[in-house]
Amino acid sequence: MRRLLVFVAAGLIAALPSRVPVESIDDFIDSEMRVSGVPGLAYAAVADGRTTSVGVRGVARRGDDRKITPDTPFLTGSITKSFTALAVMQLVEADKLNVDAEVSHYLDGFSGQPSGAVTIRQLLSHTSGFSTLQGNAPHTDISERPDELARRVDRLADVVPVHPPGERWEYSNTNYQILGRLVEVVSGQQYQDYVALNILKPIGMTHSFVADGEVHESMATGHRPWFGTKISLPDNRTERGTAPQGGIVASAGDLALYLRMMMNGENDVLSAEGKAQMMRPAGETSPFYGLGWFVDPADGRVWHSGTSPGFESIATMIPGRRTGVVVLVNGGSGMGFGETSHLRDGITAAAIGLDYGDEGSRWPRKALFIALVLLPVSYLLSMMWAWVHRAELRAKTGRLGWFSLLFPLLTTAVAAWVILSLMPSLLGSPLGTIRQFQPDVGLALLTSAVTGVLWAGFRLAVARISGHPPPRLSRN
Numbered sequence: 055m056r057r058l059l060v061f062v063a064a065g066l067i068a069a070l071p072s073r074v075p076v077e078s079i080d081d082f083i084d085s086e087m088r089v090s091g092v093p094g095l096a097y098a099a100v101a102d103g104r105t106t107s108v109g110v111r112g113v114a115r116r117g118d119d120r121k122i123t124p125d126t127p128f129l130t131g132s133i134t135k136s137f138t139a140l141a142v143m144q145l146v147e148a149d150k151l152n153v154d155a156e157v158s159h160y161l162d163g164f165s166g167q168p169s170g171a172v173t174i175r176q177l178l179s180h181t182s183g184f185s186t187l188q189g190n191a192p193h194t195d196i197s198e199r200p201d202e203l204a205r206r207v208d209r210l211a212d213v214v215p216v217h218p219p220g221e222r223w224e225y226s227n228t229n230y231q232i233l234g235r236l237v238e239v240v241s242g243q244q245y246q247d248y249v250a251l252n253i254l255k256p257i258g259m260t261h262s263f264v265a266d267g268e269v270h271e272s273m274a275t276g277h278r279p280w281f282g283t284k285i286s287l288p289d290n291r292t293e294r295g296t297a298p299q300g301g302i303v304a305s306a307g308d309l310a311l312y313l314r315m316m317m318n319g320e321n322d323v324l325s326a327e328g329k330a331q332m333m334r335p336a337g338e339t340s341p342f343y344g345l346g347w348f349v350d351p352a353d354g355r356v357w358h359s360g361t362s363p364g365f366e367s368i369a370t371m372i373p374g375r376r377t378g379v380v381v382l383v384n385g386g387s388g389m390g391f392g393e394t395s396h397l398r399d400g401i402t403a404a405a406i407g408l409d410y411g412d413e414g415s416r417w418p419r420k421a422l423f424i425a426l427v428l429l430p431v432s433y434l435l436s437m438m439w440a441w442v443h444r445a446e447l448r449a450k451t452g453r454l455g456w457f458s459l460l461f462p463l464l465t466t467a468v469a470a471w472v473i474l475s476l477m478p479s480l481l482g483s484p485l486g487t488i489r490q491f492q493p494d495v496g497l498a499l500l501t502s503a504v505t506g507v508l509w510a511g512f513r514l515a516v517a518r519i520s521g522h523p524p525p526r527l528s529r530n
Contacts, residue, residue: 079404083111086400091284091392092385094122094274098310099405100371100378103318105310107405114384115275116286124307125261127273128382129292130367131360133309134302135230136316136332139178139346141237141249143328146174150240153178160236163211170211172219174236177229178345179336181222183215186482189227189299192490198267202295203245207235223340227299234298245297256323257315259308265292265301273303276364279388281427281494287364300362306382313371313378333373359398361386363490368398372406379405389495390420426498433505440513447517459514466506473503 087095094112098105108124145151151160151174158170169182176182197205210228217224234245241248246264254262263270269291277284292301304312316333319326332345333356342349347356354374360367364386371378381401387393396413403410440447450459477499478485489496 079109079401082400082404083109083397086397087111089392090383090385090387090394090397091279092383092394092397093277093284093286094126094384095382095397096122096124096126096128096306097379097381097401097405098124098306100310100313100317100376101406102376103314105307105314108307108310109401110306112384114273116277116284118275122274122384123305125305127261127263127270127303127305127308128367128384129265129273129276129300129360129362129365130302130304130309130369130382131300131362131365132227133358133360133367133369133380134298134300136346136358136369137249137253137302138230138233138237138298139332140253140324141245142174142178142233143324143332143345144252145237145240147325147328151236157232157236160239161207161211161232163208167211168214172215174233175336175345176219177233177236179223179340179343180225180229181220181336181339182226182229183217183219183221184213184224184226184228185216186225187479187484188213188216189225189229189231190483190487192484192486198294200244200294202267203231203235203238203297206295207232220339223343225343227296230299231296237298246294249302253323254308257308257311259304259311262302262304262308265294265297265303267292267294270303274365274382274384276362277385278364279386279392279492279494282388282391284385284388284392300360306380309369309380309382310378313369313380317371317373317376317378330373333371361491366394366398368402370402370406370408375406377406386491388492389423389426390416390418391423393419423495423498426495426502430498430501430505433502433509436509437512440509440516444516447513450517459517463507463510463514466510470503470507473499 083095092112093116094114096110098108100106110122110124112122114120114122114126142151146153153175154173156170157172157174157177158164158167164170172182210232213228237248238245246266249264269289271290273290275290276287278287292303315322316329333347333349334344335341335349335351336344344356347358349356354372355370356373357368357370365384366386367380367382369378369380379402381398383394383398385392385394387395393416399410402408447459450456474485478488481488485496485499488499
């Protein structure tokens with residue numbers, strides 16, 4: 055799921071024929087917010103080393119009257135990876151880390167393991183060999199104890215990378231979980247404490263914090279898609295174990311300060327050269343990703359999107375022009391219905407003067423979603439039909455008749471395997487993770503797989519009631 059969303063965002067933000075005029079940005083937001091269904095939004099633009107505009111819309115939680123403000127914190131998702139990379143680079147510049155050393159040099163649990171030969175640079179640039187699917191594996195034993203990250207990374211030491219380290223690029227949350235634990239071991243501080251003291255505080259991000267497993271009433275509440283609408287998460291609980299990959303909670307105003315720091319060309323929380331290195335391609339195997347940032351050498355754009363259950367975000371910079379923008383929404387995208395990509399990318403384009411065209415018709419995705427929703431209904435109606443016409447089914451005898459009864463069972467079993475196993479693998483996200491981000495899609499996939507097999511089995515059971523056994527094959 056994360057890989058799919060990353061590349062969709064990359065394609066949509068690319069330069070296209072038309073432009074959203076800057077003067078119409080308010081009208082654009084008002085219109086597209088209705089289409090996307092997000093309850094709240096905040097954005098901030100940067101130019102020439104200062105914050106030039108901050109805009110907000112909507113509410114922190116649907117059904118509540120608490121308005122979004124420039125200081126309302128949102129879960130930023132994978133924009134967090136740039137913070138983790140910055141923390142690692144700080145330790146490198148403090149001579150506490152060697153970016154080309156193997157991870158086993160610092161984390162004892164990786165010694166003698168297949169993943170122990172992965173280097174810090176390979177983790178930073180997503181060339182470690184860990185896959186998107188490995189990085190999106192759901193966790194069912196979350197404790198939110200102070201050692202939650204350590205426990206998760208200890209288990210990762212036994213995971214064998216899908217590809218040999220350094221041979222190919224593949225986005226994986228696993229890389230940044232390991233890096234977060236590396237920050238803890240080398241600094242002697244909890245990841246949350248290190249980032250707060252060494253990044254957030256020096257930059258002046260006073261309305262931001264790191265996910266710590268607690269409920270924070272001050273932050274916006276996430277909303278997930280649910281059959282054409284959006285439903286709120288039960289509370290504002292954050293997750294400690296995923297903090298290094300997606301746990302920075304920040305306001306639009308604070309993230310504008312962060313972008314300003316990244317583009318100021320000064321030695322402050324990191325050297326100017328260290329920042330520049332983060333925003334350059336990491337190597338031949340990683341031509342479009344630096345250290346914690348996506349990069350486009352063709353137009354000098356540096357960016358990262360973020361997707362967490364109930365939240366989506368994007369931060370974009372053009373360091374050569376010292377311009378940037380961040381957009382935060384407290385609503386996750388549905389499939390065709392309630393997507394937020396056009397909203398976020400349109401604001402980005404308008405705020406910093408990028409060309410941007412409409413993403414095209416959403417109807418193909420809407421049609422797919424509608425089909426997934428209607429498929430279980432059609433199976434249930436077919437079961438009713440099979441019961442009403444049970445006499446006809448019982449009359450099916452002989453090899454041809456039994457084949458017509460058994461073949462659907464085989465095909466629906468294969469379809470269930472495609473839906474429950476193959477499709478999540480191709481998307482890089484297990485079904486459990488899909489259900490966290492898009493619970494309506496997850497439910498539609500699961501019910502389609504189950505009801506298909508039930509329908510085929512029901513037809514077969516109705517036919518067998520007749521007492522006609524399936525024909526035996528002759529041994530002659």
